[in-house]
Amino acid sequence: MNASDIITGARYALTGIAAVATVENLLVLVVFACTSRLRMKYYGFLINLTLADLFYAVMAIAFTWGGSEILFSIFISGYFVGVWTILAEGINRYLAVSFVDTARYDVLVTRNRLVAVCVLIWVVSVAIHVLLAILPDSDFESNFDGVIKPVTVFVFWLITAVLYIVVFRKIKGYTTRLESSPSLETSCIEEQVSTRVRQTRRLLVTFTLILITSFICWMPLSVMNMVAHIHRDLEYQNAVFWLTGTVYCVAPMINPWIYWMLVPGFREGSRQMFCRCFNREVPAGDETVLETGM
Template identity: 40%
Template sequence: MAVDVTQILKYSMSTICAVAAIENLLAIAVFAGTKKLRNKYHVFVFNLALADLIFSVLAVVNPWRSSNILDGLLTGAYIVSILTILAVAINRYLALSLMQPARYDSLVTGRRLIGLCMICWCSSFVYGLVMYNAVPDWVLDTVHYFGGSLAGYIVWVITVIVYYLAFRKIKQYTPPLASAAGISANAERDQTRVRQTRRLLVMFVLILVTSFVSWAPAFALRVIVFFDQSLWRDRIFLASIWGSYVLYTLSTVINPLIYWWRLDGFREGFYAMFCRCKAETQEIEGDVTTFENTAAETGL
């Protein structure tokens, strides 16, 4: 019975990942084809969609044709996802509290954000490929399965703390001298900046919760089996492992739905690209001119 369940879980994982690959491919097309979304405000969202796309494509075949190279690439893709969610929190906190807007804009440019994403990709893939192809099994078990799983929890905790600090900074924000003459434009710009940042943070908090719920069981089972290697011969435990892998892949399906829900510009771009119609906009996005000016000025 356990073998049959395992087969069902493998087919379920491949099906879910196939759907996720289509969703994330459409999401990337919308981000690339919508002028309103092609700015550094959405660099990390695009990077997360790319990571989910690569992960889901590789995970479609992983249950049936697993290899060390494939496992290493899969590991690199989900590490990029975790680091991207953390990078958004740190970036938004820096923009809100540690620098003046002009100073922040001069230091945190779109090219540098893209460069940071490339560093994450390269280092994550190198780590994954080295772990699965160039180290002894005991190093893989100790460093990756055990240490990497604990590190995942630690990164989530750090990310939650940074998001909390960012939301606290937003809550405490008051436009400086907003009523004084001659600076109303700056005050309006700063208010728009805060609204956009709050909306982006809420979206990534939802993504963070989704990733934790999806990935935490698999990481927990890896820690458990590290202390009892005999569990790998238990059919019920193996079925549980594959069940956690199926849950693991759900975040790649859910994330594009969160983009659709939280990003009005994403919905507009999707309708314009695939339906040739225009979605209703909400106040948070504003008109195109306001959004582009604000994004360019504040570095969002």
């Protein structure tokens, strides 16, 4: 099999995977939009990640069959949006478990500020990539794609992983402290912290699985960019590029299934919308979080 055949097969495979990912993430957005208990700032970065996955999947199809340098730059910007969103959620969860008083977290992390952060992530990512695409070819652009970008992504992954570990340790400390307190003397603040810790742990587990999936699917593309920068005459370079791009697109296809398994209320909201089979009650712990709007 020659390089041309590999590229053709990869293009069709990428298109099929991206089409499935597009449908899945559109359905996720519909579920979030139509399920009242999911429309809250608590899921703000999860919704932004879904938008990034949808954007990447749609642009992957567009670039595959109508590629241009500008289109490729816009397409790859969705990759950075996903990386930064996963990191932003780690910071958000760290803040959530750092404040003993729930009200202080709500004052600091408002819905408008979360929206502003999401918009900033999109603007910066798209602007950087489009600007590099319209500028004349230079060594900086080559170094950016082959060294700066992959190294930045790896550093972000490392920071995110360390941050998630720190948050899990803080959650464990809170849980131990609350379990050692007499149940009859538990204060209102302790109950709020207990609920917040429980829900933060669940959402953090969701994003941890997303982080692992993203790392496995995105790492080959980053490694390929670095290898191609060092060995510019690499045989089958374009074929390997298309194969790693196809592997990357698996992540947006897997993430909706992670939401289905782990996000409280998502499965029930999906069933109510599309199946109308039954309407199960939300667990009491989830109701408390829904009322606080974390």
